[in-house]
Amino acid sequence: MDTKKIMPVLLVCCMTLLAHAQNPVGLFENADDVGAVIHKGKTVYDSGSQTYRLSGAGGNIWFDKDEFHFAYKKLTGDFIVRTRAKFIGEGIDPHRKLGWMVRTGLDTGSPMVCATVHGDGLTSFQYRKKHGADAEEIKSPVTGPDIIQLERRNGSFLLSVAKYGDPFWTVELPHFEFPEELFTGLFVCSHNADVIESADFENVRIVLPAPKNLVPYKEYIGSHLERMEVATGKRKILHTSTNSIQAPNWTPNNKSLIYNSEGLIYHYDLATGKIAQLDTDFVQNNNNDHVLSFDGQMLGISSASGEEEYGSLIYTLPVSGGKPKRITSTGPSYLHGWSPDGKWLTYTGGRNNIYDIYKIASDGSGKEIQLTNQPTLDDGSEYSPDGKYIYFNSARTGSMELWRMKPDGSQQEQLTNDRFQNWFPHISPDGQTLVFLSYAPEVDPGAHPFYKQVYLRTMPVNGGRIKVVAYLYGGQGTINVPSWSPDSKHIAFISNTKIE
Numbered sequence: 001m002d003t004k005k006i007m008p009v010l011l012v013c014c015m016t017l018l019a020h021a022q023n024p025v026g027l028f029e030n031a032d033d034v035g036a037v038i039h040k041g042k043t044v045y046d047s048g049s050q051t052y053r054l055s056g057a058g059g060n061i062w063f064d065k066d067e068f069h070f071a072y073k074k075l076t077g078d079f080i081v082r083t084r085a086k087f088i089g090e091g092i093d094p095h096r097k098l099g100w101m102v103r104t105g106l107d108t109g110s111p112m113v114c115a116t117v118h119g120d121g122l123t124s125f126q127y128r129k130k131h132g133a134d135a136e137e138i139k140s141p142v143t144g145p146d147i148i149q150l151e152r153r154n155g156s157f158l159l160s161v162a163k164y165g166d167p168f169w170t171v172e173l174p175h176f177e178f179p180e181e182l183f184t185g186l187f188v189c190s191h192n193a194d195v196i197e198s199a200d201f202e203n204v205r206i207v208l209p210a211p212k213n214l215v216p217y218k219e220y221i222g223s224h225l226e227r228m229e230v231a232t233g234k235r236k237i238l239h240t241s242t243n244s245i246q247a248p249n250w251t252p253n254n255k256s257l258i259y260n261s262e263g264l265i266y267h268y269d270l271a272t273g274k275i276a277q278l279d280t281d282f283v284q285n286n287n288n289d290h291v292l293s294f295d296g297q298m299l300g301i302s303s304a305s306g307e308e309e310y311g312s313l314i315y316t317l318p319v320s321g322g323k324p325k326r327i328t329s330t331g332p333s334y335l336h337g338w339s340p341d342g343k344w345l346t347y348t349g350g351r352n353n354i355y356d357i358y359k360i361a362s363d364g365s366g367k368e369i370q371l372t373n374q375p376t377l378d379d380g381s382e383y384s385p386d387g388k389y390i391y392f393n394s395a396r397t398g399s400m401e402l403w404r405m406k407p408d409g410s411q412q413e414q415l416t417n418d419r420f421q422n423w424f425p426h427i428s429p430d431g432q433t434l435v436f437l438s439y440a441p442e443v444d445p446g447a448h449p450f451y452k453q454v455y456l457r458t459m460p461v462n463g464g465r466i467k468v469v470a471y472l473y474g475g476q477g478t479i480n481v482p483s484w485s486p487d488s489k490h491i492a493f494i495s496n497t498k499i500e
Contacts, residue, residue, distance in 0.1 A: 041069025072185030220244035222499030246477030279321030
């Protein structure tokens with residue numbers, strides 16, 4: 001054996017391994033430089049705020065080679081990666097870059113796709129389809145976006161960007177002959193080899209979407225329980241589950257969240273993060289239509305625990321748990337609102353295969369009162385904190401839009417009229433703001449499916465600009481029920497991903 005010949009080869013191999021040694025940071029398996037950078041970069045993760053700061057050098061990401069700092073993990077198959085990003089400071093070169101990137105390898109000329117925002121606001125979809133080839137690009141009409149999303153879908157890549165508050169602009173690049181496994185992550189490039197630039201990334205999400213053959217309501221993927229500050233859009237994952245958790249209520253005492261999972265109701269302690277099952281006695285098959293009374297003393301739940309032919313029925317019980325009292329005599333009935341004085345419940349009732357909005361005395365006395373009468377779906381009814389209106393969503397115009405009416409069902413008026421399918425209006429406790437769920441235009445107006453790319457949007461209760469406050473993968477179970485914090489500053493909701 002000629003050790004003189006073997007030793008240099010071993011040395012090169014060792015140096016290569018050291019150059020890409022595992023350095024896990026937050027969601028990412030590694031953070032390292034790609035290409036012959038002069039100044040070493042770094043990635044720092046703040047677990048409290050769940051934010052990343054990337055600092056790096058590098059001459060460029062262009063032509064036949066790339067130089068940049070990269071925080072990445074290996075992803076297989078379809079995925080969606082999303083963040084809200086910004087550069088730190090004025091910067092040296094207007095073409096400094098940040099964004100998301102996927103690569104087939106970690107050498108400087110590897111095939112790649114990146115969603116790139118430049119320091120001067122130029123935004124483009126850059127890609128190299130073959131090793132060592134010159135990079136190409138598609139420029140976005142949106143300049144200076146801070147919301148950046150890159151999706152791999154069936155061998156194609158989709159770039160989506162937006163200035164926070166606006167819907168996405170999206171472009172698709174089809175037919176990439178890339179391997180199933182790709183290095184995927186955040187990057188920063190100074191565009192000046194002698195300079196280090198930095199960027200912050202918040203609300204970083206790596207989503208593994210539901211498989212195409214998933215059977216809704218029988219099969220589920222994982223869930224994140226999230227809290228968001230509405231004024232800033234800053235989000236934090238409070239809890240992650242491998243199964244489906246849905247529809248968090250925020251208790252008026254600001255101490256906990258209540259949600260459902262696999263037919264049971266759970267209590268999440270905001271101070272400790274501890275989770276406990278709520279005692280609902282014989283009522284076990286609970287769905288995601290559960291509502292707290294305004295004083296926080298009672299909980300209304302919807303459950304298929306009665307006669308099988310009725311499906312979901314409505315029950316009430318103390319918020320601390322106990323034996324539920326049945327309120328509706330017939331079904332299906334899906335609870336959505338409790339009047340501020342505690343005397344009435346409002347709900348969606350399916351009668352003769354038509355779903356309208358009804359109300360009933362919260363103690364179960366008296367008959368239900370029909371408030372809407374439409375051949376199309378009316379749903380999501382909720383009282384305003386002052387008791388003057390019931391807000392709801394209706395498909396009566398051909399698309400799902402937000403409406404409101406007086407508590408007796410009179411003066412029904414439409415509030416939204418845009419290209420999205422809008423569901424579940426929730427009014428902030430101070431009575432100033434609506435938050436609601438918006439599906440893409442192509443979604444059936446009468447459906448609110450699981451596992452879609454959706455927005456949470458806000459608007460003033462008396463009209464005004466509609467603003468996107470959260471970009472997420474979710475839908476059914478995300479925000480079916482009132483979920484504002486008592487100070488009207490935060491909301492809780494569910495986003496989804498496969499958990500591996």
